[in-house]
Every structure is written in C-alpha cells, then in structure tokens.
Amino acid sequence: MRESIRSAATATLHLLLGAVVSLLCYLMVGVVLFTAVLSLTVIGAGVLPESVLLLRRLADWERRLTAARSGAPVPEAYLPLEGPLPERVRTAVADPSTLADLLWMAAKLLYGMVLLYAVMVLWAPALLVDGAWTGLLGRRPVLLPLIDRLADLSAAWSRTLLTPGPAAARDAVLAARVEQLTATRAGAVAAHGAELRRIERDLHDGAQARLVALSMRIGLARRAYAADPEAALRLLDDAQDQAEQALAELRHVVRGIHPPILTDRGLTGAVRALAAGSGLEVTVTADTLEPAHPGPDAMGAPDAPDTPSAVVARAPAAVEAAAYFAVAEALTNAAKHSGATRASVLLARTPTGLRAAVRDEGRGGAEAAEGAGSGLLGLRRRVAALDGTVRLTSPVGGPTVIEVELPCVW
Template sequence: MRERLRREGRATRHLLRSAGLALASSLFLAVLVFTAVATATVIGAGVLPETVLLLRRFAGITRHEVEKRTGEAVPESYVPLTGPLSVRVRSALKDPGTYRDLRWLAAHFLYGLLLAYGAVLLWIVGLCVDGVWCAVLGRRAVVLPLIGRLADRDAAWSRALLEPSADARRSDELAERVAELTATRAGAVAAHGAELRRIERDLHDGTQARLVALSMRVGLAKRAYDTDPDAARKLLDDAQDQVEEALTELRHVVRGIHPPILTDRGLVGAVRALAAGSGLEAEVCEDGVEGGARAPAAVEAAAYFVVAESLTNAAKHSGSRRATVELVRTRRALEITVRDEGRGGAEESGGSGLLGMRRRVAALDGTVRVTSPVGGPTVIEVELPCVW
C-alpha cells in the first residue's frame, strides 16, 4: 500500500504540474490576443516571433514532463526564427510547429485541468474506499491505481499533440543533413586550400631554391671547366649533392599528396613503415584489412594521414615512448584507433593538426573522436565509411 501511495503520488504531481501549465496557458491566451492585434496593426509585428518563442518554451516544458513520465523523449520540429524581423515573422507564421503548439495549448487547457480535478477526486474517494478495502478486507486497491492511468492518458495526449508528423521529421533530417554537408564541404575546401598552400610553400622555399642554386653551380662549373678543372669538379660534386637533396624534398612533397608507399605496400604496410620511422615503440594491429579487398584510394590516403599525424603528435607532445595503432575492417567502414600513454590534454586549438585531421575525415563523411584527459592516455578513434 505504501508503494502504491508513492507511485500514485508521482502520478498526481505530474497531473498537478500539467494543471499548472493549463492555468498558465489560460493567461497566455491574453498574450496571444495582444500579439494578434499588434501583428494586425503591423507596427507591433515584432511581438509575434517573441510570442512564438514563448509558446515553444511552454511546449518544451510539457515535452520534458512527458519524457519524465514515459521515459521516451518527445521530438520537436521548428523553423529557426533568425534573421531580419520580416523573415522571423514569416517563419513564425509559416512554421507548422507554431500551429501544432497552438492546437496543443487549446486542448491542454481543457484536458489538463480536467485530469487534475479527476486526480483530486480519486484521491478523496480512494483514501476512503481503498483504505477500508485494503486494510479491512486485505484486497488490492481499485481506485487509487486510476490516478496513474490519468497521468498516462495526459502524457499520451500531450505526446500525440506535440509530436511532429513523419513528413516534418524527414524534413528536419534533410535540413540537418544539408547543414552538415555544407559544413563538411567548407571544411574540405579549407583543408584543400591549406594543402595547396603547403605544397606551394614547400616547392617555393625548398625545391625551387635548390634547383636555382643547382643551375648556378652548373653554370660556374661550365665556366671553370677549361681553366680550373679541379674547381669545376668540386662544383659538380656539390651540384650532385643538391640534386639528391632536391629529389628528397620532391619525394616529401609527393608523399604529402598521395604517398607512393600506399600504392606499393598497401595501407597496412604503409602504416607499419610509419610506425617504424616514428621514433616511438609503435605496435600495429590489423583485423581484416591486410590480404582482403583494398579500400578506395581516398580512404586509404585519409587513414594514412590520420596515423601519420597522430604518431607525429604523440612523438612531439605526449612524452610517451609507446603507441599502438589498430586498423579494423568492418562491413561498411574502416576504423582506425591510435593510442599513446602520454600526458594527454590534446586540444584542437593547440595547433596539433587535429583540426586538419577532422576536416580531412569529414570530407569523406567520416567521424573523429579524440579522448585526451589530462594525465593521459590520448586515444584518437576515426571511422571512415567504406565500400569494400
């Protein structure tokens, strides 16, 4: 009986809060009338978006109460009220969510108070009837359980009135997807621009400068060839050294565009080469990646970049001498996990290359998750969608 009273007490509190919102909605009706008159006069049209936002807050409170009662969230679907006043007014008037909330407000004013009054009446009757029924006859309560049903009915009606239609949910999902793709495209363009600037800088400051110096040394060697063969030979030796240095820098630039080692050894072999040259005791584990069908070139290049950037960050900033790299092939994705046992505290704003990594992965519709509490460990988890 005690547990029954507690349970029905929670149901009653839900109904009383619902009744409180219903009473508040009666006051809100005056606000709606004022808004309608102000909007009709055009001068007070600025009141309309604010009133709609207040209405959304009322509906949001009810959604929260329904979620507490049922354990399931009530989705919402609204057009953002942003921009100039004329745009916000049109958005508020054209938003189906506005009329859905108004319909809920009118209905809730009736059933919210009615169910709350019913709960109070059931308490009065239930304490008398169920008290005798349970205490004297030892039977189960029959009146008080009806309070919980009233609370469930209130939650069900509110959910039915506030929940957007399937078309509205699909429209919201499409809008979110468009916004996500717009941000992803902007990130990919920014990453591409940064990569082009890096290649241009490397070619201009490194390879081009060495080739100019090489041309000058060859010219000096040609002039000195007849008069001073030893000096010419030394100049040619220096020129050969500069050719080798220029070739090394060109390989570095080409590796940044698409590492040739990926073509030669595949992703696992390329990652093992990265681990061997990282300066860390890096262990590479793979599950289903080596020996099977290869991922698309763009996916392999992004995975290679993720591992290279992660190992570089670990060697420079973590203070750890050990790292692990795991490559896992799933049915629809390639998963990469890089972990080091260093000091942690990695941040995208810290210039550690995490932002570039995130942009490159986002361009392929992938996801990046960085876990790096202070004190470590740092774990970078990347999932790249992939059709094998």
C-alpha cells in the same frame, strides 16, 4: 496501500506540473494573438520568430515532463530559425511543427486543468474507500490507481500531440543535414586552403630554394669551365647534390599530398611503415583491408587468382588517405607531446566503412593542446570532408585514444 499512495502522489505531482504548463499556455495564447496582430506590420514581423521560439520552449518543457512520466523521450523536429529576419519569419510560418505546437497548446488548456481538477476531487474518496477496502477486506486499492491512469492519460495525449509527423520529421532531418553539410564544406574548404598553403610553403622554402641554388651552380660551372675545369667539376658535383636534395624535397611534398606508399603497399603496409619510423614502440593490429599482392608460394608458384586474399576489396583511395594521415597525425602528436614510449594502432573494417584507432600511454590532455597546433582540428576537418567522425578520449594522466570512423562501400 502505502505504495499506492506514493504512486498516486507522484502522478498528482505530474498533473500539477502539467497544470502549471496549462497556465503558461493561457499566457501564451495572449502572446500568440498579440504576435498575430503585430505581424501585420513590418515592425511587428520581428516578433514572430521569437514567439515561435517561446512556444517551442514551452512544448519542450511538456516533452520533458512526458518523458519523465513515461520513461521514453518524446521526439522533436523543428526547423532551425536562423539567418536574416525574412528567412526566419518564413521558416517559423512554414514549419509544420509550429502548427502542431499550437494544436497542443489549445488542447493543453483543457486537459491539463481538467485532469488536475479530477484528481483533486478523487483524492478524498480514494483515501476513504481504499482505506476501508484494504483495511477491512484486505483487497487492493481501486480508486488510487485511477490517479495514476489519469496521469498516464495526460502523458499519452501530450506524446500524441507533440510527436512530429512524417513530413515535419523529414523536413527537420533534411534541414539538419544541410546544416551539417554546410559546416562540413566550410571545414573542408579551410582544410584545403591550409593544405595548399603548406604545399606552397614547402615548395618555396624547400624545392624552389634547391633549384635556385642548382641553377647558380650550373651557371658558375659553365663560366669556370674554360679557365678552371677542376673548379667547374667541383661546382657540377655541388649541382648534383643540390639536384638530389631538390628531388628529396619534391618527394616529401608529394608524400604530403598522397603518399605513394599507399598505392604500393596498401593502407596496412603504409601504416606499418609509419609505425616503424615514428620513434615509438608501436603495435599495429590490422584487419584484412586490401588484397595481398600476388607473390610466389612455398613452391615458387604464384598465388592462385581465386584465393580469398586476392578478392578482398580495398577502401576508396580518399578514405585510405584520410585514415593514413589520421594515424600519422596521431603518432606524431604522441611522439611530440604525450611523453609516451609505446602506442598501438588498430585498423578494422566495419559494416559501414573503415575504423582506425591510435592509443598512446602518455600524459593525456590532448584536447587542451588542440588550439596549440597539434593538428587535431585539421584532422577533424579532413575526416569530416568524407562524412566521417573523430572521437578523442584523453583524460589527464592518459591514455589518449583517437578513433576515426570513415564511411565507405567495400
């Protein structure tokens, strides 16, 4: 009996809060009518999007009440009300969810109050009848469970009315995807611009300076050749050194665009080379991400072309490059900022793409260092350009884990 009373009280509270929403719906009807009249004028058109947003908040409150009662969230699918005023007005009017919310509001005016009235009337006989029924006959309550059913009925009606239809859900998903792609494109453009500026700076400060010095040495050597051949020879030696340094600078710039080691060794070999030169004790664990290069076996014969290692597909070049630079950035940050001496790298194939994870045992707090030039923002933009995701876990005290998921077809 006590459990039935407690459950009925919870159901009554739900219906009471639903009745509050019904009262707000009454007020919202006045807002809707006022907005409809004002929308006929140019000045009043600006009220329409705000009224729709207010209606969405009211419907969202009902969704939370329904989810709390039923234990399952109620989906929503709204088009974003953004941009200039004419665009916001068109979106507010054209959004199928606006009409669905209006229908729910009209229905809530009725069932929200009616169900509460029914429950209030039911409480007194429920206590009397169920008290005698259980006290004298030892039977289960029969009227108190009806209060629970009325609350469940209210939640079911709200869920049916507020659940978006296929068209609304499709439009909302499309709008969210467009918004995501817009942000991704902006990030990709910013990352591309930063990369171009870096390349220009490296060429200007490195290779170009070396080539200018090389030209000067050759010019001086040509002038000194007739009068002092030994001095000319020394100048040519200096010019050769300058040429080698310029080539080294150019190789450094090229590696920043697309590392040749990726083509030569594949992602696993390239990451192992990164680990070896990182200055940390790095353990690399790699799934089979690319086919092994054919080589001689123990008897000196080349690998058979039909061995499993020769038919494993590699990830696309752009995906491999993004994973490579993500690992490089993570290891660089670990060596410079974390204070760690050990790190680990995991490369693995997933059903939808490629996963790369770097973990260091440093001091943590990497998120706070993002705005201080740690490169995490650039890393996110590079990965987002390929529709990938970056997850950073770095509590103070460590460890720091950076996980990159890149979609691709194997």
